[in-house]
Amino acid sequence: MWNPQTYLAFADQRGRPFFDLLARVGADEPRRVADLGCGPGNLTEQLASRWPQAALEAVDNSPEMVAAARERGIDARLGDIGAWTPRPGTDVVLSNAALQWIPGHPELMVRWAELLEPGAWIAVQVPGNFDAPSHVALRQLADQQPWSNILGDFAFRTADVVETPTRYAELLTDAGCRVDAWETTYIHELTGAQPVLNWITGTALTPVRDQLTDDQWQQFRAELIPLLDAAYPARPDGRTYFPFRRIFVVAQVGSPSPSASAR
Template structure:
């Protein structure tokens, strides 16, 4: 269960990769634009502003996020991105920080390249921070008693969750696309109490929260805080630096 309010607490920081991704999409007058993993719709609104004449399709797998997007006036739909197929006239397929939840997302992108018309654009951004100290701390705590028994064999994502920019480029070039792929590590300057915990509570900790009672959730958070404080110490100016690696792929079909 996703909480749109928690997710939007860092809307400015989370939105920056979206704009860096969108800036590399060269579509001028697309007929149809698909936002896959639209979340609460705050960034989908930017697609409508850039291409006001395009028919906009917004999809998310979270009913809570779909409801939040609809409150913004976005005609969002609930759906499984892995089963999504481009409708006729789709000229832009954009997915910002969503495909990392789908195993084999590179194959999915290659499939889209084969279904879209020549000249269409695929633009994807996924986090590449699964070995970051925040995730290491989370996995370590989940392996300790009593959490290992409570969470059972809950799968914390390790290893190769996403591909490298080079691998995405190779696969999509092989599918007949012209590809622009890169990675960026953002140094987010956060403030306030437990900012890294609050950040991952809206993303990486979401499936953990679903497994715990309210009391267990509060205890888990309390035990995670000192681990995160050690990994991300507060600077003398009161800020916490939170490095976040992200991977970008922009491909034009048949280019």
């Protein structure tokens, strides 16, 4: 179960990639803008501010996140973004830090490109840190007894979750798009006790928490803390630096290429 308050604890730092992504979208007066995986709506508000004339569609699969977005005045709805289909007039499809939860999402992005009108924009950001020490430590602990019997399979159990920027660019170029793809590693300055644990509690640990009782959850966290402390030692001044790689793809739909038309 997603907790909007936990997720928003690092709202400023989590929001930086969103603004970097949005800055590369060149749509001037889109008719309809879709925010897929809108979360608590704090960033969806920025879309409404940039394109006030556009019809705004906000979708998330978490009832808690949808409720939080609605409290902000966002007309969000509960839905599976993996099954989402663009409505007529959709000129911008944006998904910030959500598609990593969906197996086969690269093919989903290609399908959007095939359904959208020429000139429409697709903008996606996904974390690229699934082989980072934080996730390695999570998987290491989950593979030990008794957790391996309790947890079984869960999201991010492997590091092979997202593609490289080059692969996304290739797929969408073949689908007839003009593509801008890149990656950035943000060095987040965190403070407080167990800051990396608190960060991943709001995201990567969510599917783990859902499978544990309250007592098991507290024990799992207690065993994870020394692994994270070793991987991300706090400086004497109390700061902890947390490198976080993210992958960005901005594509403008155009006339299908010959290879795409042949499919």
